[in-house]
Every structure is written in C-alpha cells, then in structure tokens.
Amino acid sequence: MRPPGAQPEFVRLCDGCGACARACPQGIIAGNASAGPEVRLDTRACTFCQDCARACPTGALAVMEQPGWDWRATVDATCLSMNGIACRACEDACDERAIRFRLMIGGRAAPGIDPDQCTGCGACAPVCPSGSIGFIVPEIVQEVRA
Known part of the structure; x- marks a missing residue:
C-alpha cells in the first residue's frame, strides 16, 4: 500500500530517498530504494497528516485537498x-x-x-x-x- 497522496506516476517518480518514512510521525512508512515506500498498518493507524507528502522531494507524493485514499x-x-x-x-x-x-x-x-x-x-x-x-x-x- 503506497503512502497517501501517491500519484499515478509514483513508481516512475519515487527515487526511494526515504524522506516520507522519516517524516511520518506514526512510523508506519517503511521501504527501501528498490521496493519504494510502503505503508504498514499492523502497528499504528495513518492520521492522514500528509507530512509524508510534504517531505517528498520528487512529487511522487502530493498534498491532497481532502486527505485519504481508496483503501x-x-x-x-x-x-x-x-x-x-x-x-x-x-x-x-x-x-x-x-x-x-x-x-x-x-x-x-x-x-x-x-x-x-x-x-x-x-x-x-x-x-x-x-x-x-x-x-x-x-x-x-x-x-x-x-
């Protein structure tokens, strides 16, 4: 499951820098350069704070007008x-x-x-x-x- 705000071109845009994971106050984003970030909801919930999107330097994640996702x-x-x-x-x-x-x-x-x-x-x-x-x-x- 990609972080909230994942753009349709996410796979192409994400460089695996980990900025989104470091910015997440819940600590639910994990991943690496080859696999890309993934949200893991087995320990905590996503608050849709959008800190991950604000931290993304490539535009793979974007701040949303109405936070949320399709999951x-x-x-x-x-x-x-x-x-x-x-x-x-x-x-x-x-x-x-x-x-x-x-x-x-x-x-x-x-x-x-x-x-x-x-x-x-x-x-x-x-x-x-x-x-x-x-x-x-x-x-x-x-x-x-x-």
Missing part, C-alpha cells in the same frame, strides 16, 4: 467474533464508526464494514488479536478509475 478495511474468516469468541476490538478502535457487528445464529457476530464510512486509516488492524483485518481497494473505486 478500505476488510475482515477475513479468522475473526474471533465470527468464530463464537466475544471480541469487538476493531469496532471500539474505529473513530469513524465504520465497523458494526450483526448478530448471527449461534451467538456469533459478524463484522460489517461500511465502505462509505471507512477511511482505510488502519486503526482497527493493530488491535485485532487474530490479525483478521486486511485492506483492499473496493471494486467500485477501481471501476470509477477505469
């Missing part, structure tokens, strides 16, 4: 709640209130993520004890860009 959280079948173990850590961590649980037969609860509310910040991921949260670009966003 949205998704939950896989290893979710504790879906397997009958009481857990709502992701819901509690989500400031956007994008995660809601729906009660199911047998005392289980299935998490549902509202893609219109989810910012993809990743606040839900580091608190998930089973590591069940990943990130995708929803098909509707992909279709709009095509």
Whole structure:
C-alpha cells in the first residue's frame, strides 16, 4: 500500500530517498530504494497528516485537498467474533464508526464494514488479536478509475 497522496506516476517518480518514512510521525512508512515506500498498518493507524507528502522531494507524493485514499478495511474468516469468541476490538478502535457487528445464529457476530464510512486509516488492524483485518481497494473505486 503506497503512502497517501501517491500519484499515478509514483513508481516512475519515487527515487526511494526515504524522506516520507522519516517524516511520518506514526512510523508506519517503511521501504527501501528498490521496493519504494510502503505503508504498514499492523502497528499504528495513518492520521492522514500528509507530512509524508510534504517531505517528498520528487512529487511522487502530493498534498491532497481532502486527505485519504481508496483503501478500505476488510475482515477475513479468522475473526474471533465470527468464530463464537466475544471480541469487538476493531469496532471500539474505529473513530469513524465504520465497523458494526450483526448478530448471527449461534451467538456469533459478524463484522460489517461500511465502505462509505471507512477511511482505510488502519486503526482497527493493530488491535485485532487474530490479525483478521486486511485492506483492499473496493471494486467500485477501481471501476470509477477505469
């Protein structure tokens, strides 16, 4: 996952200098000259502060009028709640209130993520004890860009 503000020409423009990673107050940007920077949401969330974009000397990242990105959280079948173990850590961590649980037969609860509310910040991921949260670009966003 590229940092917020990644431009369409990101791969061509990024020289791997690491300025974005050094500027990130959350410490969630990692990478090297050959792989380029990557956002890792397994320890902290992105606050969309845009310090990474402001630090980018090549224009590979640009400051956005409305910070955010296309990534949205998704939950896989290893979710504790879906397997009958009481857990709502992701819901509690989500400031956007994008995660809601729906009660199911047998005392289980299935998490549902509202893609219109989810910012993809990743606040839900580091608190998930089973590591069940990943990130995708929803098909509707992909279709709009095509």
